[in-house]
Amino acid sequence: MSSPSVIRTHQAIKARASAALEKRHIAGIDIGSTRFSCVVARVRPEMLNRTGRGRDSDVFAALELESVAEVPAAGVYQGVIVDVEAAAKALRNLIAQTRLQSGIQVDGALFALSGGSPRTLQANASSEIPVRRIDDAVIGRVMARCRQEIAHRIRRPLHVEPLDFTLDGKSGVYDPRGAPARSLGVRFSLITVERDGLQALASAANAAGLKVHGVACASAASGMACLTEDELTLGATLVDIGGDVTGVANFKGDRLRSVHALTVGGALLTADIAQALDIPFDKAELMKCAQAAGISADPSILGGAGPGEADNLLIGVIRPRVEEMFELVRATLPHGEHRPVVLCGGGCRMPGIVEVGQAVLGRRVRLGRSIRTGGSKNATSAQDHATAHGLLAHAVRLNCDPWNEAMENALQGERAFSGLRAWFAEHW
Ligand SMILES: Nc1ncnc2c1ncn2[C@@H]1O[C@H](COP(=O)(O)OP(=O)(O)OP(=O)(O)O)[C@@H](O)[C@H]1O
Ligand SMILES: [Mg+2]
Numbered sequence: 001m002s003s004p005s006v007i008r009t010h011q012a013i014k015a016r017a018s019a020a021l022e023k024r025h026i027a028g029i030d031i032g033s034t035r036f037s038c039v040v041a042r043v044r045p046e047m048l049n050r051t052g053r054g055r056d057s058d059v060f061a062a063l064e065l066e067s068v069a070e071v072p073a074a075g076v077y078q079g080v081i082v083d084v085e086a087a088a089k090a091l092r093n094l095i096a097q098t099r100l101q102s103g104i105q106v107d108g109a110l111f112a113l114s115g116g117s118p119r120t121l122q123a124n125a126s127s128e129i130p131v132r133r134i135d136d137a138v139i140g141r142v143m144a145r146c147r148q149e150i151a152h153r154i155r156r157p158l159h160v161e162p163l164d165f166t167l168d169g170k171s172g173v174y175d176p177r178g179a180p181a182r183s184l185g186v187r188f189s190l191i192t193v194e195r196d197g198l199q200a201l202a203s204a205a206n207a208a209g210l211k212v213h214g215v216a217c218a219s220a221a222s223g224m225a226c227l228t229e230d231e232l233t234l235g236a237t238l239v240d241i242g243g244d245v246t247g248v249a250n251f252k253g254d255r256l257r258s259v260h261a262l263t264v265g266g267a268l269l270t271a272d273i274a275q276a277l278d279i280p281f282d283k284a285e286l287m288k289c290a291q292a293a294g295i296s297a298d299p300s301i302l303g304g305a306g307p308g309e310a311d312n313l314l315i316g317v318i319r320p321r322v323e324e325m326f327e328l329v330r331a332t333l334p335h336g337e338h339r340p341v342v343l344c345g346g347g348c349r350m351p352g353i354v355e356v357g358q359a360v361l362g363r364r365v366r367l368g369r370s371i372r373t374g375g376s377k378n379a380t381s382a383q384d385h386a387t388a389h390g391l392l393a394h395a396v397r398l399n400c401d402p403w404n405e406a407m408e409n410a411l412q413g414e415r416a417f418s419g420l421r422a423w424f425a426e427h428w
Contacts, residue, residue, distance in 0.1 A: 005147045006123045006188050010160035011411065013214060017398040020110060020213035021048060025066065027109035028391025029094065029210075030218060031087070031201060033079050033265070034243030034346065036094050037070040039388040040104050041373055048399060059400045060372040063392050067102035068385055069094060078263050079115020079218070079245040081200040088207035095208065108211030110391040111201055114218035114245040116193030119155070120258040123148040126166065126185030134176045134184060139165075140406025142184045150190060156198050158215055159191040161255045162403060174253045191217060191259050216394050217259045218387045219247025222344050224397060225390030226368030227251060235339040238368065239329055239357075240387065241347025243267045246325055248332045252339070260332040264325050266347035269318055276317045287314065292349050322350060326360035333361070342368040344386040372396075 004012070020026050021043050030037045047062035071094045075086030095106050125146035129138050143162060150157050165173040166185035176184060198215060205212050223238035235252035244267055248260040266288075274284035291314050333339075341361055343353060348367060357365040370389035 004152065004157075005149055006160060006190060007125075007144055007146045007407070007411070009150060009157050009190075010162075010188070011407065013157075013160060014398045014401065014404060016214045017110070017395040020108065020395055021045070021062075021399050023108075025104055025106075026063070026213075026392055026395060027098075027106045028112070028221070028388040028395075029091070029109040030112040030114075030221075030385065030387040030391070031076060031079075031081065031204075032073055032114060032218070032242055032387070033076050033245060033267070035070050035073050036090050037068070037385045037388045038094050038098050038106065038109070039065070039373065039385055039392060040067040040098060040102060040106060041065050041392050048396065059396050060393060061374055062396060063373045065373045067098050067104060068388075069097035069101055070385065071097060073243075075204070077115075077244065079113060079242070079261060080194075080197040081204050084200055084203045084207060087200075087204040091204060091208035091210065095210070107209065108213050109205075110214040110216065110395055111205065111212060112216050112218040112221045112387045112391055113158070113193060113197060113201060114240070114242055114247055114387075115261055115263075116197035116217075118158070118191050118193050118217050118259040118261050121190045121192065122163070123188045123190060124185060125188075126183060128183050129181065132180050132182075134167075134179050134181060136177065136403070136406035137409065138184060139176065139186070139403055140408070140410035143186050143403060143407050144410035146186065146188060150192070152195075154195055155192040156195050157190050157192050158198075158217055159189070159220060159256055159259070161189050163187045163189050163255050163257065164253055189255070189257055191220070191256070193217070214391075214395065214398075216391055217247065217249065217261070218242070218245070219249040219261070220256050220259050221388075221390030221394050222247070222368070222386040223249040223251055223256070223342075223390065224393040225370040225372055225386045226342050226344050228371070229254075231340065231342065235337060237333060237339055237341045239341055239343050239348075240345040241265060241325070241343065241353075242345045243347075246329065246345075246347070248329055250334055250339075257334070258332075262325070262328050262332070264328060265345075268325075269321050269347075269350075272317050272321050273314060276313065288318070289349075291315075291318075292351055318350065319356070322353065322356050323360055326357050330361050338363045340364040340366065342366055344368040346384075 041063040074090040075083030081087045165176045167181040219240040222240040240247040246262045250257040372393040
């Protein structure tokens with residue numbers, strides 16, 4: 001099996017998202033370690049502007065939220081499906097919940113994967129250019145030259161993003177259109193995950209009767225849901241604190257720069273509490289969530305301790321672990337840049353999480369909520385299911401990328417591109 005090139009992978013990922021947006025409804029399914037969620041939106045195709053996703057055209061208005069459903073996760077460990085049959089059963093249940101709620105029969109979706117050990121790589125292409133002024137056609141031709149192959153044996157690409165351009169050797173240019181130059185270079189970021197995790201997801205989806213319209217890293221999807229346009233452009237980091245995984249996605253220049261997945265999350269806090277108090281995991285989970293809701297812990301768990309003592313013990317267990325989690329996050333942040341951090345995921349419901357995050361990370365931290373899927377029927381769903389909401393925003397972003405048309409035009413003349421459908425069959 002030949003390895004696919006960066007540019008063909010980029011086009012293939014985009015083509016699948018665009019195909020999903022051609023249907024009446026689009027669904028995003030987050031395969032989390034503690035719960036599976038499904039968000040369905042109606043697509044208003046007239047609002048999708050394929051050529052110019054500018055600040056003045058709100059292409060996300062094309063998504064009109066119809067349904068949000070969730071079921072407990074099954075068959076998932078550290079963000080990866082380890083029991084296909086159990087996960088498929090939970091997915092069938094999720095689809096049934098969605099149908100019950102909205103009458104919509106979901107038969108395909110974009111999926112989010114929180115585990116799979118994502119890694120970020122970069123690829124480049126450059127060319128001497130015959131014209132003095134750069135336009136879309138020149139950009140498309142240079143991008144299409146990125147034939148670097150992606151090693152495909154044990155990892156698969158989920159995200160391929162053109163990051164920035166180099167003009168006559170000067171790097172870091174986000175939009176080179178109109179600039180006079182003799183040479184133009186482009187840099188892509190590639191985010192890959194372990195092949196086995198992706199294949200297990202495809203098998204579970206298939207067993208549940210669902211087509212896979214694309215797969216994204218969960219934290220990247222959450223970032224696309226929660227970060228404002230300014231944060232995406234000027235630079236920000238999304239930290240999604242889940243059950244088994246804390247995902248970190250860095251954005252700048254309106255592009256996804258890197259993704260990390262740390263195998264620590266809310267379940268570790270619960271396990272710490274269970275161990276410290278010598279109680280079962282389920283009881284510790286209830287106590288943790290009650291504490292987050294400001295409900296005092298029952299003193300009887302400590303054999304009749306005085307009022308407040310159980311709470312102090314709980315805080316004494318939780319705080320150091322949360323600090324440790326943020327220290328791990330800090331190690332993944334880009335050096336020398338003080339971009340703000342936005343938190344989401346069930347784990348960020350811990351009281352005081354913003355303050356602890358700020359103290360450890362030394363930068364501005366805020367709580368995030370989904371802001372890109374219109375028509376939300378209730379506000380909590382937008383806060384609760386950021387990843388699944390973000391999958392829909394991800395599809396729209398892919399579909400409306402400003403360089404799509406230029407790249408497609410450049411590639412169209414090439415016979416290699418006509419084999420795109422065969423590529424799908426071969427590589428997914
Ligand atoms: N009110 C709350 N207070 C504290 N923690 C909470 C609260 N509600 C949920 N959590 C924690 O959030 C975690 C689950 O978060 P989330 O639903 O985002 O995870 P997930 O997406 O299923 O998993 P992952 O992203 O790790 O694969 C659990 O550890 C849970 O204990
Ligand atoms: Mg999650």
